[in-house]
Amino acid sequence: MANIREIAKRAGISIATVSRHLNNTGYVSEDAREKIQKVVDELNYTPNALARAMFTKNSKTIGLMVPNISNPFFNQMASVIEEYAKNKGYTLFLCNTDDDKEKEKTYLEVLQSHRVAGIIASRSQCEDEYANIDIPVVAFENHILDNIITISSDNYNGGRMAFDHLYEKGCRKILHIKGPEVFEATELRYKGFLDGARAKDLEIDFIEFQHDFQVKMLEEDINSMKDIVNYDGIFVFNDIAAATVMRALKKRGVSIPQEVQIIGFDNSFIGELLYPSLTTINQPIEALAYTIIELLIKIINGEGVLIEDYIMEVKLIERETTISLKDLDPASI
Known part of the structure; x- marks a missing residue:
């Protein structure tokens, strides 16, 4: 495999000059550039990314920590972040943590050893390590820490929107299926939903799921809820859990939305594929990904970035799981 030493020898140029040209770190005459590039093309030379990182202190690689790449929302999020990063000249190193602290710690060590330029930490559990x-x-x-900026959707207002929507649709026996307490985002959704209910002086039931995505585990949570059929409105903490709830209700012979109306959170692609299609709270993936990449690259480049919470606006996406009977096509009932 070709290396800088061989390129320098064939081009009749010093190793230092070849290095400056390949890493774009200093002056190289036009004549020298042409000679070096000719040899590079002949040898089909590709620079070693890790070696370049050691020399330039910037690997042009960003580490992305996701809690579960199987979750449709994080799957879409990773894809859009990758596209924005590519447009800025960066590649992505994807790390699937499974919400496992030890796994996240291991990935942090790997990312440091590869000298990544920056890290995007989703739902981190490793404050001390960062x-x-x-x-x-x-x-x-x-x-994570006071000196690390946080980008998120407006989860609190999303929870308020979810309650207001179910209430406006006539739901009065309402259940909120909330995510694990350790998840900051789903706790804010719960608080927003609760405050919406309090504003209407309505008692709401809450059940906490212990899992985020694994369908088998979610089904175990649902099967323990013998009285789930008694509600006329249910807000579920994310779309994949909402889909699992819908499946369980249908198996019990419950009609959606005729007997119970359901709303999820995320607006992942799965919502449109369900039947009936899922009403949900949209997280603005494009705006989130753009903001994440823009701010991280500014920090990488040493530009001043205000350390604060960057909160993106959410909105309700109304589909078939919350359309009232009078709005339905009679043929579909």
Whole structure:
């Protein structure tokens, strides 16, 4: 495999000059550039990314921590972040943590050893570890440290919207299926939903699921709820859990939305594929991904970035799981 030494020898140029040209780190005459590039093309030479990172202190690689790549929302999020990063000249190193602290710690060590330029930490559980690394970091969905910016959707207002929508549709026996307490985003959704109910002086039931995505585990949570059929409105903390709830209700012979109306959160692609299609709260994936990449690259480049919460506006996406009977096509009932 070709290396810088061989390129320098064939081009009749010093190793230092070849290095400056390949890493774009200093002056190289036009004549020298042409000679070097000719040899590079002949040898089909590709620079070693890790070696370049050691020389330039910037690998042009960003580490992305996601809690579960199987969750449709995080799957879509990773895809859009990758596209924005590519447009800025960066590649993505994807790390699937499974909400496992030890797995996240291992990935942090790997990212440091590869000298990544920056890290996007989603739903992190490793505050102490992030305090001891010298790599630019931005957080998504949860706060890590006071000196790390956090980008998220407006989860609190999303919860308020979910309650208001079910209430406006006539639901009065309402259940909220909330995510694990350790998830900051789903806790804010719960608080917003609760405050909406309090504003209407309505008692609401709440059940906490212990899992985020694994369908088998979600079904175990649902099967333990013998009285789920007694509600006329249910707000579920994310779309994939909402889909699992819908499946369980249908197996019990419950009609949606005729007997119970359901709303999820995320607006992942799965919502439109369900039948009936799922009403949900939209997280603005494009705006989130753009903001994450823009802010992280500014930090990488040493530009001043205000350390604060960057909160993106959410909106209700009304579909078939909350359309009232009078709005339905009689043939579909």
